[in-house]
Amino acid sequence: MKLDTSIYLLDWLFILKGAGITLFLCLNAMVFGSILGLIIGTMRTSKLSILKYISGAYIYIIRGTPLLMQLFLVYYGLPVFFRIIVSAYTTALVGLTVYAAAYLAEIVKAGLQSVDKGQKDAAKALGMTSWQEFRSIVLPQALKVIVPPAFGFFIALIKDSSLVAIIGFIELTRSSRMVISRTYQPFTIYLGVAVIYFVICYGLSIISQKYFKANRQDIPKASQPWKTVAIKVS
Amino acid sequence: MGYKIIFSQITPYLPAFLKGLEISIIISLIGMLIGSFIGVFAASGRTSSVYIVNKLVNIYVEIFRNTPLLIQMYLLYFGLAQFDIQISSFISATLALTLNVGAYTAVIFQTGLNAVHKEQREAAYAMGMTSFQTFRYVILPQAFRIVIPPLTNQFISVFLFSSVASTISVRELTYITMNVESITMRTFEVFIITAALYLIVTTVISLLSSIYERSYKY
Amino acid sequence: MVDRNLILLELKNINKSFGNLHVLNDVSMTVVQGKVVAIIGPSGSGKTTLLRCVNALESIDSGEIVIENKRVNPKSRNVHELREKVGFIFQAFNLFAHLTTLENIMLAQRIVKKRSVKEARERAFSLLRKVGLEDKANYYPSQLSGGQQQRVAIARALAMDPKLLLMDEITSALDPELVSEVLDVVIQLAKDGMTMIIVTHEMGFARNVASRIIFMDNGRIIEQGEPNKIFNNPEQERTRDFLNKVLNHK
Numbered sequence: 039m040k041l042d043t044s045i046y047l048l049d050w051l052f053i054l055k056g057a058g059i060t061l062f063l064c065l066n067a068m069v070f071g072s073i074l075g076l077i078i079g080t081m082r083t084s085k086l087s088i089l090k091y092i093s094g095a096y097i098y099i100i101r102g103t104p105l106l107m108q109l110f111l112v113y114y115g116l117p118v119f120f121r122i123i124v125s126a127y128t129t130a131l132v133g134l135t136v137y138a139a140a141y142l143a144e145i146v147k148a149g150l151q152s153v154d155k156g157q158k159d160a161a162k163a164l165g166m167t168s169w170q171e172f173r174s175i176v177l178p179q180a181l182k183v184i185v186p187p188a189f190g191f192f193i194a195l196i197k198d199s200s201l202v203a204i205i206g207f208i209e210l211t212r213s214s215r216m217v218i219s220r221t222y223q224p225f226t227i228y229l230g231v232a233v234i235y236f237v238i239c240y241g242l243s244i245i246s247q248k249y250f251k252a253n254r255q256d257i258p259k260a261s262q263p264w265k266t267v268a269i270k271v272s
Numbered sequence: 273m274g275y276k277i278i279f280s281q282i283t284p285y286l287p288a289f290l291k292g293l294e295i296s297i298i299i300s301l302i303g304m305l306i307g308s309f310i311g312v313f314a315a316s317g318r319t320s321s322v323y324i325v326n327k328l329v330n331i332y333v334e335i336f337r338n339t340p341l342l343i344q345m346y347l348l349y350f351g352l353a354q355f356d357i358q359i360s361s362f363i364s365a366t367l368a369l370t371l372n373v374g375a376y377t378a379v380i381f382q383t384g385l386n387a388v389h390k391e392q393r394e395a396a397y398a399m400g401m402t403s404f405q406t407f408r409y410v411i412l413p414q415a416f417r418i419v420i421p422p423l424t425n426q427f428i429s430v431f432l433f434s435s436v437a438s439t440i441s442v443r444e445l446t447y448i449t450m451n452v453e454s455i456t457m458r459t460f461e462v463f464i465i466t467a468a469l470y471l472i473v474t475t476v477i478s479l480l481s482s483i484y485e486r487s488y489k490y
Numbered sequence: 491m492v493d494r495n496l497i498l499l500e501l502k503n504i505n506k507s508f509g510n511l512h513v514l515n516d517v518s519m520t521v522v523q524g525k526v527v528a529i530i531g532p533s534g535s536g537k538t539t540l541l542r543c544v545n546a547l548e549s550i551d552s553g554e555i556v557i558e559n560k561r562v563n564p565k566s567r568n569v570h571e572l573r574e575k576v577g578f579i580f581q582a583f584n585l586f587a588h589l590t591t592l593e594n595i596m597l598a599q600r601i602v603k604k605r606s607v608k609e610a611r612e613r614a615f616s617l618l619r620k621v622g623l624e625d626k627a628n629y630y631p632s633q634l635s636g637g638q639q640q641r642v643a644i645a646r647a648l649a650m651d652p653k654l655l656l657m658d659e660i661t662s663a664l665d666p667e668l669v670s671e672v673l674d675v676v677i678q679l680a681k682d683g684m685t686m687i688i689v690t691h692e693m694g695f696a697r698n699v700a701s702r703i704i705f706m707d708n709g710r711i712i713e714q715g716e717p718n719k720i721f722n723n724p725e726q727e728r729t730r731d732f733l734n735k736v737l738n739h740k
Contacts, residue, residue, distance in 0.1 A: 102428075102474040103467045104435035107446055114459045159547060160584035160643075164598035164650060165574035174597060178588050200340035204439055211342060218350075225351035232339045232347065239338035 049217045050230070056213030057234050063202070063209060064195050066131055071138025072146075072188070078139055079146030093143065100140035106201050109133040113205040130202035130209075134195065141191055149184035150176065186250045193242050197235065210234065282461045285452045292448030293469050299366050299444060300431040307373025307430075308423070314378035315385065329378070336375035341436050344368040349440045365437035369430060376426055384419035385411065424481035428474050445469060496523040497559075498654055498685050499544065504553035506539060513539045514550075515709040521654070526686045528700035528717075530693070532732060536709040537689040541656045544687070545576040558653070574602060577647035579657045583639040585631040585646070591618065592627040595646045603650065610649075617645035621675050637668030641675055648679075655679070657688040693737060697721055705729045 081093035100108065112133040116124055124132075153176050161171040203211035214231045218224050317329030336344065349364035359367070388411050396406040438447035449466040453459055499521040506514040513536045521527050529537045542548040544555060546564035555562040562572055586594050595614035599605045605613070618624040621641040631639050640660055647655060657676070661669040673695050680686065680699045690696050696703060697717045704714040705726075713726045721737075724730050 099467065099471065102432075102471040104432040104446060104470060106435045106438065107449070107463070107466060107470070110446075110450065111459075111463050114453065115463070118459050154584075154587075156580060156582045156584035157586060160578075160580060160586070161598075162547060162570070163545060163573055163578035163580075164646070165570045165602040166598060167570050170601050174601060175586055182588075197338075197340040200342040201436065203342070211340070223354060225347065225354040228343055228347045228351045232335075232343050235340055235343065236335060236338045240334060243338070 049221065053210065053213045053217060053227070053231065054234070056208065056210040057238070059213075060196060060199055060209040060211075061238070063127070063130060063134065063207075064192065064199050067134035067138050067195060067199075068188075068192050070131070070135040071142050074135060074139035075142030075146050078143035079150065082143060082147045083150060097140045097143055100137060105133075105137050105198055106204065108137060109201055109205050112136075126202075126205065126207040129205055130199075130207040133202065133205075134199060137198070138191070138195060142188060145184055145187045145191070146180075149180035149182075152183045153179045186246070189242075189246050189250075193239050193246070196239055196242075200235075281456050281458050282452065282465060285448075285456075286465075288448050288452065289445065289465055289469065292443060292445035293473075295442065296431065296434045296437075296444040296446075297473070299362075299369060299434045299437060299442070300427070302366050303369035303373050303430050303434070304427050307370045308377045310370065310374030311377025311381055314374055315381035318378060318382055319385075332371075333375045333378050336372050337379070341368060341372055341433055342439065344372060345436060345440055361437070361440045361442045365434075365440060365442045369434065369437075373426065373430055377423070380419055380422045380426065381415075384415045384422075387418050388414045420481060420485060424477060428477050431473060431477070432470065497521070498523045498557065499687075500554075500556040501540075501544070502554040502556070504540070504543060504555070505551045506536075506543060506548065507551055513709050514543070517553075517706075517709070517711055519704065519711065519714070521685060521687060523653075523685050524683045525701045526680045526684075526688065526699050527702050527704060528696035529687065529689045529704045529706055530691070530696060530732075530736075531706035531712075534708075535706040537706050538658050540706070541578075541658050541687065541689055544654075544656055545573050545578050547578070570602070574650055575653045577650060577652035577655045579640070579643050579647055579655065579660045581659045581663050583631070583636070583643045583663075585639055585643055587631055590628050590630055591623065591634070591642050594631070594642060595649045598646070599649050613649055614645070617648050618642075620648075620678075621645045622671075635668060636664045637671045640664065640672045644672075644675055644679075653685060655684055655686045657686060657690070659689050659691065662691060691736070693721070693733075705732065707732065 078093045078096060081089040082097075084090055084093075109130070113129050116122060116129065116132075157175055157179070158171060161175045166174070199209065200211040202209060203215065206212070208216070210231060214227050218227050221227070314329050314333055317325050318333065320326050320329070345365055345368040348359055348368055349361055352359060392410050392414065393406055396410045401409070434444055435446035437444050438450065441447065445466060449462055453462045456462070497520050499519075501517060501519050504514050504517040505512075515536075517536070517540060519527075529540070531537055539548060543550050543564070546555075546562070546569045549564045555564070557572065557575065563569070585591075586597065589597060592611065592614050595617060596607070596610040599610040599613060600607065615624060615627065618627055621644055623638060623641055623645070626634060626638060626642075631642070634642065643660075660676075661672050664672065669692070673692065676686070676688070676695075677699050688696070688700065700717055702714060703717050703720040705712050705720065705724075705728075707728055713720065713724060713729045720729065721733065724733060
């Protein structure tokens with residue numbers, strides 16, 4: 039066995055830093071992806087057919103082609119098409135955001151449609167504007183349906199983000215490749231990287247199971263109304 | 273923009289694209305078929321009452337579900353080289369994909385089986401059917417229908433993620449695409465062709481699945 | 491005292507279709523302030539649609555809706571201002587599921603009427619007391635019975651100080667033993683002088699609380715008049731048919 043201990047602590051710290059960058063990148067992609075996904079999700083339920091078709095085509099194309107291909111397209115396409123040079127971070131972020139939005143749009147659409155029409159009628163009947171109705175009645179209830187699958191997608195995104203290493207962005211996977219090129223210990227390093235991904239993803243999924251299961255059965259006891267509950271029951 | 277769309281430069285490479293597509297499909301099919309086979313056993317392993325089996329299978333499933341496919345392929349192709357074990361890129365990619373599929377389908381099958389209401393099982397027993405008969409005639413047919421949609425999604429996902437094999441130089445569609453792109457520099461046209469090819473396959477898979485689903489919807 | 495000569499609502503030649511279905515056929519009526527109008531009729535007669543047109547939850551194809559002598563345009567962007575004056579109680583209660591009873595009553599007060607939190611809460615409490623549910627202030631709708639939810643819905647609509655209350659079969663979705671607690675609240679509202687249009691199947695209640703009964707069938711008003719006249723001595727045959735079926739079944 040050729041397990042060598044010439045991998046220094048500094049190398050692992052460098053890799054861990056990459057892990058932090060991965061998380062940072064994915065969080066950003068989730069934020070922007072959610073906003074874009076919200077827009078596209080609402081377009082899908084619009085009364086205007088043109089909006090429905092555009093958003094439908096977007097989702098169809100992004101979900102029907104590989105992420106790697108989309109990342110390459112952004113990487114090679116942005117400089118060629120728009121004549122701009124962007125950083126590897128921007129490329130990665132744009133690629134992941136566009137990808138995330140297509141998946142989150144469906145989740146958002148389902149969440150918005152899950153709000154009972156009667157609630158919206160009642161909001162209108164009380165004199166609320168469309169915006170007030172959306173913000174105070176539709177959105178809070180829709181979020182309850184949206185957050186669990188969106189969190190699941192976040193976990194998947196962390197794994198899929200390893201592909202941005204291929205277009206040169208230095209996150210967890212890329213950092214590890216750099217260390218390997220110096221130390222020639224691919225098995226040890228990749229094993230360590232796998233462990234790091236595992237800890238993050240498995241950890242998050244355990245949190246998700248605990249939190250979202252608790253959410254469903256948590257009805258504030260009527261006898262103790264002073265106990266505020268973080269998530270209100272539906 | 274000053275970029276004209278010319279397809280004529282790409283057309284001589286069409287056979288290469290199709291060959292790449294063929295490789296992608298082969299990798300995906302092997303991965304899906306053998307992977308599902310593994311998944312069935314893993315699903316029963318996860319529900320087994322034998323502690324050691326249960327734990328080992330669970331470890332396998334959780335490891336492959338919580339690590340990126342890219343890293344799995346790298347470990348097989350680059351990682352094992354550290355011990356002077358050389359696995360070809362094609363086998364590394366297909367093996368990684370297969371094991372990945374095994375883990376995901378294990379969960380799909382397990383959920384599918386659980387989704388068949390236990391009342392069905394009780395009703396079958398009440399009529400005097402054995403465990404095996406119950407499983408074969410009552411549980412399995414219903415579970416089969418339940419798992420088709422998630423399995424279809426899994427298959428599409430496998431096909432799309434077969435593109436990751438290009439990173440370890442497997443000559444599948446994405447690899448060919450990048451090659452042709454670097455030779456002809458016609459980025460846009462190249463990606464249109466590749467996207468169209470991927471979309472055609474994924475659409476066909478979805479259509480087949482909806483046709484099947486429609487045939488039994490009651 | 492209430493000014494009995496003020497006409498609060500006037501509907502002129504209302505027509506509405508859903509696709510090929512002509513649901514409202516040249517419907518006209520007036521409602522005087524302080525009076526209660528009950529609309530009865532078979533299902534599919536257009537009663538609910540008529541009600542929903544009054545507060546612009548549905549748009550009309552032709553005709554005029556005049557509230558307090560001002561013509562109303564259901565398609566205008568300020569239609570929500572109209573709805574502050576006209577309250578609506580739904581058959582399915584439609585309480586906001588993610589808010590407590592108190593919050594349900596406070597929300598529109600705060601964001602539509604722009605009242606302060608304190609003012610909104612006080613008003614909410616006093617209305618809960620009025621419908622007999624102040625001990626359920628911190629409960630969620632899912633924890634209340636149907637009758638309780640409907641009473642909260644009434645309080646919620648009252649919190650907006652509407653000039654007119656529309657009630658769409660508000661007891662039809664309730665278990666029989668819960669119906670009277672809701673009807674008692676409505677009777678009290680009538681005594682307090684609230685102008686109401688009530689669509690209902692509860693004939694005894696309609697007779698008791700309304701100053702006028704309107705019978706609708708197939709999208710038209712067939713007959714209207716004082717309760718005694720309509721129930722004892724209806725002029726139109728269709729009215730008689732309907733009342734026979736409904737009253738004898740009880």
